Amino acid sequence: MLxxxxxxxxxxxxxxxxxxxxxxxxxxxxxxxxxxxxxxxGRAQDAEAVRIAxxxxxxxxxxxxxWIGSALTGDLGRSIYFNVPVTEIIGNRVGVTLNLGVLSFLxxxxxxxxxxxAAALRPNGWIDRLALVLAVTxxxxxxxxxxxxAIVVFGVWYGWVPxxxxxxxxxxxxxxxxxxxxxxxxxxxxxxxxxxxVLATDYIRxxxxxxxxxxxxxxxxxxxxxxxxxxxxxxxxxxxLLSGSIVIESVFALNGLGRLAWExxxxxxxxxVQAIILILSLLYVLLTTLADILNAVLDPRLRGAS
Amino acid sequence: xxxxxxxTRPATALRKSLRNSGVMIGGxxxxxxxxxxxxxxxxxxxxxxxxxxxxxxxxxxxxxRAVPEHLLGTDQLGRDYLSRMIYGARxxxxxxxxxxxxxxxxxxxxxxxxxxxxxxxxxxxxxxITTRLSLPIVLVALAAVALGGASLITLITVLGLLLWDRFAxxxxxxxxxxxxxxxxxxxxxxxASRFRILFxxxxxxxxxxxxxxxxxxxxxxxxxxxxxxxxxxxxxxPTPSWGLMISxxxxxxxxxxxxxxxxxxxxxxxxxxxxxxxxxxxxxTGPVRK
Amino acid sequence: xxxxxxxxxxxxxxxxTERGLLNAVRGIDLRIExxxxxxxxxxxxxxKSLTAMAIMGLLPRYAKVTTDTFQMAGQxxxxxxxxxxxxMRGREVAMIFQDPTSSLNPTLxxxxxxxxxxxxxxxxxxxxxxxxxxxxxxxVGISNPAARLTQYPHAFSGGQRQRIMIASALMGxxxxxxxxxxxxxxxxxxxxxxxxxxxxxxxxxxxxxxxxTHDLGVVAxxxxxxxxxxxxxxxxxxxxxDLFAAPLHPxxxxxxxxxxxxxxxxxxxxxxxxxxxxxxxxxxxxGCAFRDRCPLAGPECANDPVPRLIRQPGQxxxxxxxxxxxxxx
Numbered sequence: 001m002l003x004x005x006x007x008x009x010x011x012x013x014x015x016x017x018x019x020x021x022x023x024x025x026x027x028x029x030x031x032x033x034x035x036x037x038x039x040x041x042g043r044a045q046d047a048e049a050v051r052i053a054x055x056x057x058x059x060x061x062x063x064x065x066x067w068i069g070s071a072l073t074g075d076l077g078r079s080i081y082f083n084v085p086v087t088e089i090i091g092n093r094v095g096v097t098l099n100l101g102v103l104s105f106l107x108x109x110x111x112x113x114x115x116x117x118a119a120a121l122r123p124n125g126w127i128d129r130l131a132l133v134l135a136v137t138x139x140x141x142x143x144x145x146x147x148x149x150a151i152v153v154f155g156v157w158y159g160w161v162p163x164x165x166x167x168x169x170x171x172x173x174x175x176x177x178x179x180x181x182x183x184x185x186x187x188x189x190x191x192x193x194x195x196x197x198v199l200a201t202d203y204i205r206x207x208x209x210x211x212x213x214x215x216x217x218x219x220x221x222x223x224x225x226x227x228x229x230x231x232x233x234x235x236x237x238x239x240x241l242l243s244g245s246i247v248i249e250s251v252f253a254l255n256g257l258g259r260l261a262w263e264x265x266x267x268x269x270x271x272x273v274q275a276i277i278l279i280l281s282l283l284y285v286l287l288t289t290l291a292d293i294l295n296a297v298l299d300p301r302l303r304g305a306s
Numbered sequence: 307x308x309x310x311x312x313x314t315r316p317a318t319a320l321r322k323s324l325r326n327s328g329v330m331i332g333g334x335x336x337x338x339x340x341x342x343x344x345x346x347x348x349x350x351x352x353x354x355x356x357x358x359x360x361x362x363x364x365x366x367x368x369x370x371r372a373v374p375e376h377l378l379g380t381d382q383l384g385r386d387y388l389s390r391m392i393y394g395a396r397x398x399x400x401x402x403x404x405x406x407x408x409x410x411x412x413x414x415x416x417x418x419x420x421x422x423x424x425x426x427x428x429x430x431x432x433x434x435i436t437t438r439l440s441l442p443i444v445l446v447a448l449a450a451v452a453l454g455g456a457s458l459i460t461l462i463t464v465l466g467l468l469l470w471d472r473f474a475x476x477x478x479x480x481x482x483x484x485x486x487x488x489x490x491x492x493x494x495x496x497x498a499s500r501f502r503i504l505f506x507x508x509x510x511x512x513x514x515x516x517x518x519x520x521x522x523x524x525x526x527x528x529x530x531x532x533x534x535x536x537x538x539x540x541x542x543x544p545t546p547s548w549g550l551m552i553s554x555x556x557x558x559x560x561x562x563x564x565x566x567x568x569x570x571x572x573x574x575x576x577x578x579x580x581x582x583x584x585x586x587x588x589x590x591t592g593p594v595r596k
Numbered sequence: 597x598x599x600x601x602x603x604x605x606x607x608x609x610x611x612x613t614e615r616g617l618l619n620a621v622r623g624i625d626l627r628i629e630x631x632x633x634x635x636x637x638x639x640x641x642x643x644k645s646l647t648a649m650a651i652m653g654l655l656p657r658y659a660k661v662t663t664d665t666f667q668m669a670g671q672x673x674x675x676x677x678x679x680x681x682x683x684m685r686g687r688e689v690a691m692i693f694q695d696p697t698s699s700l701n702p703t704l705x706x707x708x709x710x711x712x713x714x715x716x717x718x719x720x721x722x723x724x725x726x727x728x729x730x731x732x733x734x735x736v737g738i739s740n741p742a743a744r745l746t747q748y749p750h751a752f753s754g755g756q757r758q759r760i761m762i763a764s765a766l767m768g769x770x771x772x773x774x775x776x777x778x779x780x781x782x783x784x785x786x787x788x789x790x791x792x793x794x795x796x797x798x799x800x801x802x803x804x805x806x807x808x809t810h811d812l813g814v815v816a817x818x819x820x821x822x823x824x825x826x827x828x829x830x831x832x833x834x835x836x837x838d839l840f841a842a843p844l845h846p847x848x849x850x851x852x853x854x855x856x857x858x859x860x861x862x863x864x865x866x867x868x869x870x871x872x873x874x875x876x877x878x879x880x881x882x883g884c885a886f887r888d889r890c891p892l893a894g895p896e897c898a899n900d901p902v903p904r905l906i907r908q909p910g911q912x913x914x915x916x917x918x919x920x921x922x923x924x925x
Contacts, residue, residue: 145570211686243442
């Protein structure tokens with residue numbers, strides 16, 4: 001168990017290091033970040049001044065080590081646009097994204113798991129067909145468009161919910177529903193197929209032969225094994241929701257991390273963009289690593305293995 | 307039994323495809339959209355980028371104020387909406403195809419190498435896949451397009467360089483399972499080159515799996531392109547892209563909601579068709595599940 | 597008077613397929629008395645496992661099961677639904693399966709899996725249930741049983757897992773145990789141990805056993821009675837001694853060409869191959885199902901119904917050509 005976890009942590013560490021290098025390198029995609037910051041039409045002296053002020057004149061490896069070194073101490077640099085620490089801006093915005101991501105994730109989970117189980121119990125039954133239709137449409141509808149249409153229908157025509165912003169809790173209703181619908185199909189499908197596989201196993205037949213009622217067989221014996229693949233997928237989906245909320249935040253005018261990243265891109269505020277990419281990547285690595293560890297805890301076969 | 311079924315496999319696969327409603331419905335819609343995209347200049351009644359500010363925001367045909375020569379009305383710059391919808395199919399499919407060519411080439415090559423050679427090659431490539439998966443794709447693509455200068459070519463390159471992971475995972479698994487099969491062992495014994503084994507023997511053996519991944523990825527790319535264009539960092543105006551059209555129609559969302567309803571429905575229909583076709587193909591070609 | 601634990605008349609099981617209704621079990625009668633070990637033998641696909649699953653009520657919903665009489669452990673189950681059968685599972689009748697490695701849930705402790713049935717059906721407390729589980733594990737030959745209750749299945753070997761499955765089946769103190777190929781997936785030496793355990797338990801607890809197998813060595817080692825199944829029907833049933841000494845049905849004679857001798861025939865002796873194919877079971881069938889492969893078949897064998905020669909309760913043969921053993925001497 002410990003061996004397995006430390007191996008996972010080592011991989012996670014290497015991924016983090018690589019990801020940080022990539023998000024750092026993104027800044028140099030435009031060629032010269034000094035010109036990007038000073039403005040493309042600006043004078044050469046301005047660019048030169050920026051170059052020295054931000055230390056772009058140093059070797060790139062030195063710049064990276066400097067950046068990652070201060071990132072490790074919690075300093076992600078200063079926003080060029082606002083001239084305040086990046087961590088401060090991010091701190092103000094991260095709450096909205098976390099609310100949105102976590103709520104959508106929970107809603108998706110609450111819908112997907114029971115639906116997946118019900119579909120698996122009667123393959124090709126009406127619940128299964130309904131679930132399939134929901135999944136297929138959910139995977140085909142662009143979430144930003146669904147969001148806009150929802151605003152038109154429920155915000156404009158019926159006036160049930162606010163059209164934009166998250167000053168009140170009602171502002172979260174539409175974005176959470178739209179975002180969870182984006183994450184639900186994959187989780188539903190994996191629950192369904194996992195459950196179908198598990199229900200066909202010998203140990204389920206043996207459990208039924210013991211005379212256990214169907215509810216016990218499903219929830220104690222089948223579900224625990226069927227959720228093993230769901231745990232890994234759920235971590236991936238939560239990561240996707242947090243990073244994918246950029247589009248939804250822009251549609252519903254929510255001031256979260258995604259919208260911050262987008263605005264920062266439009267105003268070439270590169271340190272903020274870098275920091276957000278780094279944070280989201282690390283979050284993803286953290287989530288998937290946690291999922292692996294959780295799987296090891298849930299599955300005694302992995303627990304014993306090293 | 308086994309040898310008979312191997313012999314008749316192409317025929318049964320075709321017959322199964324014809325009987326699979328997903329393949330049939332999805333395939334038909336997809337074929338129609340592809341034809342529309344190819345023959346766009348012949349079908350479109352107007353130039354999709356020609357503006358006519360005297361005829362702005364005309365409603366579509368079901369509306370009283372509709373004008374017969376603009377069946378689906380006009381947008382905020384007086385451009386014919388039907389023509390823009392038709393040309394929009396070109397952008398969606400073109401970007402989808404372009405990205406798949408790039409990402410498929412990268413992913414399949416890496417996957418084959420990892421699966422066939424194993425050992426440290428596999429470790430390095432698997433690590434690359436893990437790293438790629440942990441990058442927030444929309445954000446990185448946005449940043450790359452914003453910094454690399456927005457153009458169709460940049461968009462295709464960036465998405466192509468980002469979306470190879472699923473190809474790599476699938477072809478790695480296929481190469482691993484094929485590596486130990488007798489005919490591959492035989493080829494190795496007679497000294498066939500690794501290149502020949504990988505690309506002329508193993509690759510053709512996994513074409514059905516690749517086809518399924520292609521459809522899944524095309525759907526994924528179409529949605530991503532629309533999202534990026536919607537955020538103003540994908541296809542540049544005035545090129546008609548469905549995502550961009552939704553973004554442009556957004557200012558008129560209160561009074562002219564059809565401006566976003568139509569391109570969005572087109573996106574849904576296209577992605578739905580691609581997914582139906584892909585899911586159907588997976589059922590047809592995939593291993594039979596009990 | 598002997599106690600009859602299982603009495604089934606005219607059991608039929610059919611499964612819908614793409615090509616029509618597959619009549620897998622076509623009217624069989626089974627009778628098991630207290631302390632008896634009935635071995636159900638036959639080639640794979642003859643319907644023996646389906647018979648066991650039907651008795652347990654474990655067949656999928658789409659399978660059609662009918663009986664004229666169905667009595668088990670003193671209860672009349674004729675025409676009763678699944679619910680009644682479910683109540684008897686684990687209490688009056690229990691079952692163990694072929695593959696012990698996949699029959700235990702990998703994510704639950706062995707103790708949990710042993711006790712969950714009786715904690716529910718007999719309302720035992722955890723301590724009482726654990727005490728019984730320890731007893732049962734000890735009885736099936738698992739050493740240090742109390743400590744092993746907290747372990748997960750992966751910590752046990754295949755043979756140990758089959759012992760655990762047997763212990764689990766016996767937790768509810770059933771009177772009838774159905775075992776579907778319980779030793780097939782195990783090593784030969786382990787097979788002997790498991791059969792030994794089953795035999796001991798049977799004498800100690802007065803269990804009745806229905807054992808499904810295609811291993812004639814197992815039959816020779818443990819059976820008191822044998823029913824030979826062919827194409828969904830019992831071709832011949834007799835006490836083991838009689839069947840081995842003088843098989844009446846040509847199919848049994850074919851099977852026993854390498855006659856197993858109790859204690860001499862090694863376990864693992866497979867049924868010998870008989871040339872020809874089993875007829876398809878889809879749709880109605882007329883005459884004797886074995887006639888295409890039968891060396892004695894004549895024109896009358898295509899007629900219905902095939903006569904049944906009953907020598908005593910629990911001993912019969914269905915054949916036009918079956919000859920009284922006395923007549924041949």
